[in-house]
Amino acid sequence: MGYSIEDLRELKNFYADQLLNDTVPFWFPRSFDKEYGGYLLMRDTDGALIDDDKAVWIQGRATWLLSTLYNTVEKKQQWLEGAKLGYDFLNKYCFDDDCQMFFHVTRDGKPIRKRRYFFSETFYVIAAAAYAKASGDEEAASNARRVFGECIAYATGEKNLAPKFTGTRKAKGIGVPMIMMNTAQQLRENIGDERCDEYITKWINEIETFFVKDDIRCVMEQVAPDGSIIDHIDGRTLNPGHAIEGAWFILHEAMHRNNDKHLIELGCKMLDYMWERGWDKEHGGILYFRDVYNKPVQEY
């Protein structure tokens, strides 16, 4: 099976149309919170607001989206102004006194919940980096770099967050190397940073060495420190959509490296493995969770 240039052009136009004429106009400008800053994003299918709280991840991701639309699609003032709303809200309300970020805040920025991992921080980095490029704001660039340094310290274990589990059964997840790879890519693409290339290589190696299992055609969601499969429910649980996201970041890196053959192969096989495992042949769509040995999953 293959696509012709014509097929690919059609697909590109289809997705561009969906994004720019359907998805983005659904969310913006109506979600801009002119009163408190940030975005009001918890909406029903008809657009009605079902909650005015603000989830920090998505405040960061939406800031990144608007900045990236401005940087790559069109210099639309609405997008840049919208990006500033999110970037300012993140800075003003989403950091705790200990420099860790919150997970969930009220509309007016009062903290509701803080979590024991650092994904709010990674989405801040991509937001600040893309916004720095869009606005030319030097402070945003330096904030992106500084918080990226914090993320590296968490990812390498130099800095520790309170653990959710005891040390009895050590495990590592694909989430950290995968999101850190993407965070570094966004940082590099938007404002450049010397640390990125080396870390991206390291995180891709980690995914390839420990999480991608060619013998069983699978990308694990978590593994033991030595890469072996932890034969318990949590250890066996796969998240096909998440692994496919990882494949996407690796294919993005392949492009950056002049269509690097090895990375294309790696990304494509990750996609193939998890498409096979994740696609619901009966009803269509990607299943949230599968067990690596096809046992029942605990989720749902």
Place this chain on the structure above:
Amino acid sequence: MGYSIEDLRELKNFYADQLLNDTVPFWFPRSFDKEYGGYLLMRDTDGALIDDDKAVWIQGRATWLLSTLYNTVEKKQQWLEGAKLGYDFLNKYCFDDDCQMFFHVTRDGKPIRKRRYFFSETFYVIAAAAYAKASGDEEAASNARRVFGECIAYATGEKNLAPKFTGTRKAKGIGVPMIMMNTAQQLRENIGDERCDEYITKWINEIETFFVKDDIRCVMEQVAPDGSIIDHIDGRTLNPGHAIEGAWFILHEAMHRNNDKHLIELGCKMLDYMWERGWDKEHGGILYFRDVYNKPVQEY
């Protein structure tokens, strides 16, 4: 609609048959862990073990079940010996040094996870109380009473666990008064305890005053400290099956109090309200979650 005595006798026989000739023999004796104690309960529909970890809640609940079968159905030695396996495992492996209990341990009792609430403790109390009655073990009775005291200290706020949320939007859940009511009922029924009656009355009052909303025919899962509905996704999310469980404990109390008319009304209306909201008219079964104002739920 009503049931005749004959209908009720048939239903009683049906459920007794299901319990004693289907459910219980599926789980026991095969789940007894003769090597490490406790139970191996994570099983597929064909009985195959899918994980040998032990979840502390269900170790306690199974100990309670086996003890209660022994106390109320038949003096079957297998049930009493099985109950001892669970009770001993709980004592030996499921308490941390700070007296809090773990949430999840390995087959041989090494701790995997501890949580910031005290439901492991409540299920320990019902396990120890029922086992004390079955075995005549005085130490089990005193353990049940001691840990019940700990639970009261957590429930009243005299002792605090690490919070999962900031204090920005204070909320209270129905889970604590509901499970504490049942814990006290089991303690009272099995070994007696002077504190129970007063606390049960207090917890029922709390449920009735703060969680049961006659004007909208609903039992809330959580409310603000003054009982008002918190108009955010978490605050609006109902758990019909959980509320129906609460109704069951209240109806159980009504029986204990000589068919107390007010408690029968309270329990029945809770059941009616949440049956209406929870029953899936299209596919049958009880929906896990509903929004109090019929907005979309975040779960699933």
